[in-house]
Amino acid sequence: MTTVEICVSDVPTALVAEAAGADRLELCADLGQGGTTPSLGAVEVALRCLRSAGLRVMVRPRGGDFRVSEVEEQVMLADIAAVRALPNPHGLALGVVVGAVTGDGGLDRAVLRRLIEAAGPLPVTVHKAFDEVHDQLTALEEIIDLGADAVLTSGAAPTALDGAARIAALRERAGDRLRVIAAGGIRSHNVRQVLDRTGARELHLRAPVHRDGREATDGDEVRRVVDATRAV
Template identity: 80%
Template structure:
């Protein structure tokens, strides 16, 4: 499959404000701001979001809204927390008019999308774009789920095609992108690095990739600017 004509967006998942600044300086197009990356990412503090919006100058920002680690079932109380977080994020100052959105997900007890919860979360986001995170990769019928996500009005879905990596799930990713047909953005994520990003793009036709670029710094995970630069350079070289 040939590369898309549109410029490729490189999104970096970051766990704090300094990492967001590193990602922007290294050439990323967008950051996904989370807390607790060891749990797969949870909602960052409002202070972290506010300072990120204040200090960044160029990149888009997506904020993870997930009240805890573990599974992706959402209780009634947790839904209220998520709705309150989305409302608070919408109300934050955005002095540089960065493209601000949220990242959410919810599955029901039968292993499908929790459509009532997701519908209320999308509605609460209002004009902000909404990405459905990799909870989507736990859904058995991804093609049916894709239509459900589109019907909810979500903006994008992050997926590895239900495979361990985006490269091994490339065939499924390509099929999902074809089905979406421009109605929803399919973001390829999972195991993407500088050495394989061009192959992922070529095999999936994706125009957006998502990755972490971790480095240990004083016993905690930070973002490695060199890794980000290498991925961006590989993408732009294509």
């Protein structure tokens, strides 16, 4: 079965996505900057209110590039420790999402190693900072060696469809060692094409809709995506 992960910006939109059938949620703040760390209160309430969907928490102290300074790393480590300490009354599958690259187009392995170690038993997804590295196949092996659980990618292309061949190659290289999550421009009208061309078994997307002057999650679109992935 295909896992559908919906990126959400707050607890109300998380609840909408869960009710529409999302398997997992990525909780972020400031989606206009590509997603940053949500408030600790938002994570705590999400863990209390959600009932079935897994939850991944973005750990990214600011928008902009994905280079991580020493002080920013300390913030990320503190955020990971805080997430780990939160009560999880319903036993949701909880994890964190991180990323770090160097100025010369490689993974910042030292920072990632410390972040992954800090996560302890929590699964770690490396986010689309991965799409900025020059050699993704080598970086994939590095991520596996570091002990991450998954990587999010559009195959270094604008959309998952554009990068479908690369995503398929990454999945083949990873095998059962790492989950490769396809992302980028996925919607209900093209989700079957993405699945067919990439072989992906996990998808990540937003389902935005504007209501009352702000962006929310379109539960109908989430439901259409989920239904399309279940279709024979």
